[in-house]
Amino acid sequence: MSIATLTDELLQRQVPAGHLASASLRERAERDGVRFILAVFVDLNGKPCAKLVPVAAADQLENGELGFAGFAAGLIGQQPHDSDLLAVPDLSSYAAIPFVQEGLAIVHCDPYVDGRPWPYAPRVILKRxxxxxxxxxxxxxxxxxxxxxxxxxxxxxxxxxxxxxxxxxxxxxxxxxxxxxxxxxxxxxxxxxxxxxxxxxxxxxxxxxxxxxxxxxxxxxxxxxxxxxxxxxxxxxxxxxxxxxxxxxxxxxxxxxxxxxxxxxxxxxxxxxxxxxxxxxxxxxxxxxxxxxxxxxxxxxxxxxxxxxxxxxxxxxxxxxxxxxxxxxxxxxxxxxxxxxxxxxxxxxxxxxxxxxxxxxxxxxxxxxxxxxxxxxxxxxxxxxxxxxxxxxxxxxxxxxxxxxxxxxxxxxxxxxxxxxxxxxxxxxxxxxxxxxxxxxxxxxxxxxxxxxxxxxx
CATH class of the missing domain: 3.30.590.10 (Glutamine synthetase/guanido kinase, catalytic domain)
Structure with missing residues (x-):
């Protein structure tokens, strides 16, 4: 299927913003026919880091239960002994991207450590x-x-x-x-x-x-x-x-x-x-x-x-x-x-x-x-x-x-x-x-x- 056809279908599936405000990540993904969600954050160098999350685990992602070894991710202020970075998705950034892969969506995340936004995460820095x-x-x-x-x-x-x-x-x-x-x-x-x-x-x-x-x-x-x-x-x-x-x-x-x-x-x-x-x-x-x-x-x-x-x-x-x-x-x-x-x-x-x-x-x-x-x-x-x-x-x-x-x-x-x-x-x-x-x-x-x-x- 061409990218033009996929994008036309995506535009037809869009619903008014008011309907999205209270929708969960899982609901948004299921509405769009999404099978997997790319949960993304970047390190200080701008490297995009992600995990591919099946829709069945969307609730775990939304609850901030998806962990990353921060030191392995890149330049983000962590050492091997540090607690996991937990990716907390910003649902307003969610988007289906079938033109990359049919059934795929992306959401930008804010890394948290021990329950607090991680200060070395670039998205957290900009939000502050x-x-x-x-x-x-x-x-x-x-x-x-x-x-x-x-x-x-x-x-x-x-x-x-x-x-x-x-x-x-x-x-x-x-x-x-x-x-x-x-x-x-x-x-x-x-x-x-x-x-x-x-x-x-x-x-x-x-x-x-x-x-x-x-x-x-x-x-x-x-x-x-x-x-x-x-x-x-x-x-x-x-x-x-x-x-x-x-x-x-x-x-x-x-x-x-x-x-x-x-x-x-x-x-x-x-x-x-x-x-x-x-x-x-x-x-x-x-x-x-x-x-x-x-x-x-x-x-x-x-x-x-x-x-x-x-x-x-x-x-x-x-x-x-x-x-x-x-x-x-x-x-x-x-x-x-x-x-x-x-x-x-x-x-x-x-x-x-x-x-x-x-x-x-x-x-x-x-x-x-x-x-x-x-x-x-x-x-x-x-x-x-x-x-x-x-x-x-x-x-x-x-x-x-x-x-x-x-x-x-x-x-x-x-x-x-x-x-x-x-x-x-x-x-x-x-x-x-x-x-x-x-x-x-x-x-x-x-x-x-x-x-x-x-x-x-x-």
């Missing part, structure tokens, strides 16, 4: 930060741009665009490239629409083999869940066609890399707080929005460890150019209007776009830390100064960290971000230590570049 906003009568809406490559391996093991005809220096928006990948892009689009996300565009990005598929913005937690789900869908459906999908920030030295751009806005009582028609700086923003921007810029260096959390991230950031002529990766903590060269772009008065994130970013952590910095800016009424004009660069703008190790040190020097994820648990220091170890593990690996440079140089 959103609770802080809610206590002030604020809510955050977020949109995300997810970029990725579709690749295959040659006989010699080299990576190449899955579409062998996808070549050239400027392939962005190429109508022929999109058409050749029509089946894959259509499958992902139809899956997103069946889930109610509102896919509105699918395009070929800057580099050969690179694509982006967009969906409407929503509440911050909903969008973080959707980014996690979308990465899973893209990976699995690409594999069906013999391709490898990667969100790696910089898979190729001479091509643009993968970003994860975040569009943010703040609201109170369903009313947007960013627009201001009387803005004298001509961006259409309110004083609150400018203070939010100021907070993000003030903490931009430390934020990089969450927005660009891999060794490979800084090969994207440090690139001087790409085959197309642009890297699309900011190097300084600056902001401006509809100008994609800045850390923060303001496309209109309704939102801001943080452009420093890349495909390695954990969406929960990236959103949480950005909102944390923005809230600090509001509290301190930070003035970010005048925006840069088109193509301009402020000489006093802070340079972003050039390597992962520099980003670690920037986080360690930023007490708000280091301690602000959880004042009672050392989540920030734990993450910084793990990323320092990651950098040193890479640094200790001898590469072919070193052979070429040094083997016979002395």
């Amino acid at each position: 930060l959103l609770d802080t906003y809610a206590r002030r009568g604020l809510s955050a809406k977020v949109g995300a741009e997810v970029e990725y490559f579709l690749l295959t391996k040659g006989e010699d093991g080299s990576l190449m665009a899955a579409d062998s005809r996808d070549v050239g220096l400027q392939t962005c928006y190429d109508a022929r490239g999109v058409t050749r990948m029509y089946d894959h892009l259509a499958d992902i689009s139809e899956a997103m629409n069946a889930l109610g996300w509102g896919n509105y565009a699918n395009d070929h990005e800057d580099a050969p083999g690179q694509f982006e598929q967009n969906f409407h913005y929503d509440d911050a937690l909903v969008t973080a869940d959707r980014v996690t789900t979308l990465r899973y869908l893209i990976n699995v459906l690409a594999e069906r066609r013999g391709m490898t999908a990667t969100f790696m920030p910089k898979p190729f030295s001479d091509r643009a890399g993968n970003g994860l751009h975040l569009h943010l806005s703040l609201w109170r009582d369903d009313a947007p707080l960013f627009p201001d028609a009387d803005d004298t700086r001509d961006l259409g923003l309110s004083p609150l929005a400018y203070a939010f921007i100021g907070g993000i810029l003030d903490h931009a260096a430390g934020l990089q460890l969450f927005l660009a959390p891999s060794v490979n991230s800084y090969k994207r950031r440090g690139a001087t150019t790409s085959a197309s002529g642009a890297t699309w990766s900011p190097k300084k903590a600056s902001y401006g209007g509809n100008d994609r060269s800045h850390f923060i772009r303001v496309p209109d008065g309704n939102r801001i776009e943080v452009r420093a994130g890349d495909g390695a970013a954990n969406p929960y952590l990236a959103i949480a830390t950005t909102l944390l910095a923005g809230l600090a800016g509001i509290d301190a009424e930070v003035d970010p100064g005048d925006p840069c004009g088109p193509g301009e660069s402020r000489p006093d703008a802070v340079a972003l960290p050039p390597t992962l190790l520099h980003a670690v040190e920037a986080l360690r020097g930023d007490d708000l971000l280091l301690r602000g994820l959880d004042r009672d648990h050392p989540v920030g220091p734990y993450f910084a230590d793990a990323k320092e170890s990651e950098f040193l593990a890479w640094h200790g690996t001898v590469t072919s570049w070193e052979h070429e440079q040094y083997l016979t140089a002395y």
Whole structure:
């Protein structure tokens, strides 16, 4: 059965939200003809961890009886001797996904340990930060741009665009490239629409083999869940066609890399707080929005460890150019209007776009830390100064960290971000230590570049 047929059937089975509010996980699954539920959470690196739960055990899952060995799951603050992580599903995130496998559903979970939300779990971190906003009568809406490559391996093991005809220096928006990948892009689009996300565009990005598929913005937690789900869908459906999908920030030295751009806005009582028609700086923003921007810029260096959390991230950031002529990766903590060269772009008065994130970013952590910095800016009424004009660069703008190790040190020097994820648990220091170890593990690996440079140089 085609994905289009499956998604049509799924849409026909949908019932009004009011009927879902009191339905149990088992009832939802049985209504959708689901046989198994994928119970998912992510570690601090963004790795999706899951167990496949038969519907017969849905009540046990809903009751928080499904245990994981946290140390085995990944970077999530546990040791082998620690108590199990118990995955507690958020029923509002439940969705049938027959386009992946007929009879399959997915639900995002919050890990608990000894009866309490586990402070090192990224979804728990974001929820706590959103609770802080809610206590002030604020809510955050977020949109995300997810970029990725579709690749295959040659006989010699080299990576190449899955579409062998996808070549050239400027392939962005190429109508022929999109058409050749029509089946894959259509499958992902139809899956997103069946889930109610509102896919509105699918395009070929800057580099050969690179694509982006967009969906409407929503509440911050909903969008973080959707980014996690979308990465899973893209990976699995690409594999069906013999391709490898990667969100790696910089898979190729001479091509643009993968970003994860975040569009943010703040609201109170369903009313947007960013627009201001009387803005004298001509961006259409309110004083609150400018203070939010100021907070993000003030903490931009430390934020990089969450927005660009891999060794490979800084090969994207440090690139001087790409085959197309642009890297699309900011190097300084600056902001401006509809100008994609800045850390923060303001496309209109309704939102801001943080452009420093890349495909390695954990969406929960990236959103949480950005909102944390923005809230600090509001509290301190930070003035970010005048925006840069088109193509301009402020000489006093802070340079972003050039390597992962520099980003670690920037986080360690930023007490708000280091301690602000959880004042009672050392989540920030734990993450910084793990990323320092990651950098040193890479640094200790001898590469072919070193052979070429040094083997016979002395």
